[in-house]
Each structure stands twice: as C-alpha cells, then as structure tokens.
C-alpha cells in the first residue's frame with residue numbers, strides 16, 4: 001500500500017535502514033523506516049488519509065510518523081543530504097536522491113533499501129556493499145570521515161557488532177580508534193553520550209559491548225577513573241543474573257535494567273565521582289537521586305549487613321524492611337549483584353519476595369471501629385502492626401486486634 005500511494009503521488013518509496021538489514025538477517029524488527037524521493041510529509045499525509053491513520057510531522061526535517069489505529073508506527077523521511085557543519089554538531093538537512101540519502105548513513109549494513117513502488121516492488125538496492133558485509137559479518141563505515149562527522153557512531157558500531165555477532169572491520173576499527181584518540185567523542189556532548197550508553201545497556205546482553213567499550217578506550221568518556229577490572233566485570237555479569245531473576249518474580253514492579261548495569265559498572269566510584277558523571281553526561285534529574293543518594297545509602301546498608309553477618313548478629317525482618325524499603329528496585333538489584341556473600345544476597349532477595357509488599361490487615365477504619373480517636377497515633381499503631389507482622393508476631397486479624405487492644 002505504501003508503494004500504491006507512492007505511485008499515485010509519482011514519487012519513489014523505499015524501505016530502508018535497520019528494517020532491511022534485519023529482514024535480510026531474518027531477525028525481528030518492527031521499526032519500519034521509509035524514505036520517499038520527494039516530499040515525505042505529503043506522502044505520509046496521503047497515506048494516512050487513505051488508511052485512516054494519524055501523522056505527526058516535522059517540517060524542519062521533512063519527516064513524519066504514520067501512526068496506525070492499533071498504535072503501529074512507520075517513520076517516513078524525505079531523501080536528503082545532511083551537512084555536518086562541524087564535528088559533533090547536529091546535521092543540517094537538504095533535498096537529495098535515495099543514493100545520497102543512503103550514503104549519509106553510518107555503516108554499509110544500514111544502507112540497503114527495498115523499492116516499494118508497483119513496477120519495482122521488492123527490488124533490493126545495494127550501492128555500498130551492504131549485502132557483502134552482511135555476509136562477511138562486518139561493521140564497516142562508508143567513508144573515512146564517518147566517525148568524525150558523527151562520533152556517536154563509535155558507540156553504534158560497538159552496539160551493532162555485539163548485537164549481531166559481527167566484527168568491526170579492520171580499517172573501520174582503525175578509523176574508530178583514531179576518532180577516539182583525537183578526542184572527537186568529546187565534541188558530542190554529554191547528553192548524547194549518555195543516550196548511546198543507555199541504548200547499549202538496554203541491549204539483551206550488554207556485557208560484551210561494555211567490555212568492547214573498555215577495550216576501545218571509551219569508558220573514560222563516562223569518567224576518567226572508570227575501568228573495567230575483572231571484579232567489576234564479574235559484578236556486571238551478576239547484574240544480568242539478578243535482572244533476570246527479578247523478571248521471573250513477576251512482581252509487576254517496573255525495573256529499568258540499564259540502571260542496574262549502570263550502578264554495577266560504576267560500583268567502585270565514590271559519590272563525588274558519580275555526581276561528576278551525572279553532570280558530565282547531563283543525566284536526567286529523575287535518575288540522579290537513585291544514582292547518587294540512594295546508591296550511597298545502599299552501599300552503607302550493604303556494609304552493615306556484611307558486618308552483621310560476619311559477627312553473627314541476626315537482623316530482624318522489620319529492620320531489614322526499614323533499611324531496604326526506601327530504595328528503588330534498581331538500586332536493590334544492584335546491591336544484590338554486589339553482595340559479597342550468598343547470605344546477604346539471600347536477605348535482599350527475601351525482602352523482595354516476602355517483605356516488600358507486606359502491610360497490616362487492619363486499617364484506619366478498623367481503628368475507628370475500635371473506638372480509637374483519629375489522629376497521628378494511627379500512623380504509629382499501623383507501623384507497630386506492620387513490624388509485628390514482618391517479625392511474625394501476628395498472623396491473623398484477631399492477632400492484630402489483640403495487639404491493638406493491648
């Protein structure tokens with residue numbers, strides 16, 4: 001149908017980029033990217049009119065998103081040539097043909113296109129050796145200035161290499177290393193580096209990609225003192241295990257796995273260094289509390305738990321609850337990954353499975369029915385009931401009533 005609309009508007013329409021790459025690799029990819037030779041926004045509007053879809057468009061970039069009634073989205077771009085005014089700057093856009101559009105892309109494996117117009121439907125366009133590189137499992141740039149034009153591609157190269165099980169080509173790796181050595185990544189700006197890092201940490205298994213980042217001297221862009229020691233790597237692998245463990249609990253609690261990885265990667269940095277990272281990378285405010293204050297809190301809790309274990313001091317469930325309850329799921333999982341002993345890890349996992357969602361059976365209405373006048377003491381009573389329940393001193397509702405009466 002995309003091609004039919006293209007025919008009607010007399011413009012050529014192509015599926016491009018990651019969608020075509022993954023199609024040829026027989027990997028699932030629901031991000032459909034379309035390039036229109038001509039006015040992409042006019043194309044998207046006409047398609048949406050015929051198919052009952054909505055669109056969102058950006059005049060400045062000549063792009064639109066077609067949104068189907070079921071929420072499915074198709075990105076539409078107009079053929080264009082991007083100029084990078086200076087290394088690391090955002091591109092400026094101008095009209096051009098499909099071949100030029102594909103030429104401005106990052107790697108050959110992302111330059112394949114499939115024609116969608118009636119007469120050419122299904123024809124594969126391969127101007128830059130994309131099919132060969134898919135066969136050779138190689139991530140290769142199209143030209144020597146690729147990483148200079150857009151240094152975020154350094155991170156993208158690693159991400160594709162590790163995700164697809166490919167290898168960055170020899171010459172491309174050489175170019176990548178020089179771009180890093182010459183400090184081009186610095187020009188990108190912290191927020192974009194952070195964005196690329198998060199995308200890497202969201203990969204199904206980010207461990208090898210982070211190891212490769214370390215090998216290519218990229219961790220220093222997060223913090224000069226950040227190195228991937230065998231110990232940190234081990235924590236990082238442990239993070240993978242605890243994230244999957246938590247998924248299997250089906251707690252319904254959302255958990256952003258990338259944050260757990262990030263916390264484990266930075267485990268050996270102190271609070272000042274972490275605050276420095278947050279500033280440099282312009283980490284959004286909603287994460288900073290977790291990464292700085294909560295992380296420091298978690299660290300001291302973990303030390304206390306380890307000390308108590310070493311001394312053989314028992315920690316009551318209500319204490320464990322009080323310590324761990326204020327911490328976000330991600331911070332708790334990072335703590336589990338960092339725990340030095342199985343016992344402490346089990347204490348935290350016990351908190352997740354048995355303590356975190358405990359609450360007293362009685363509530364304010366019950367206290368009112370008992371003739372207790374409403375007021376601040378309700379909070380105190382309910383807190384005591386919660387503690388009693390956590391420590392197994394009450395089981396039934398009658399136990400709680402008896403405790404309140406006492």
Ligand code: CTP
Pocket residue numbers: 016017018019031033104105106107110111150152153156
């Ligand atoms: N692109 C680029 N340089 C960048 C970012 C993107 O050249 N810094 C190009 C790539 O060729 C890519 C296309 O823009 O194919 C779309 O980008 P994106 O959606 O990020 O890439 P995908 O290949 O679809 O990656 P993913 O599978 O991770 O979505």
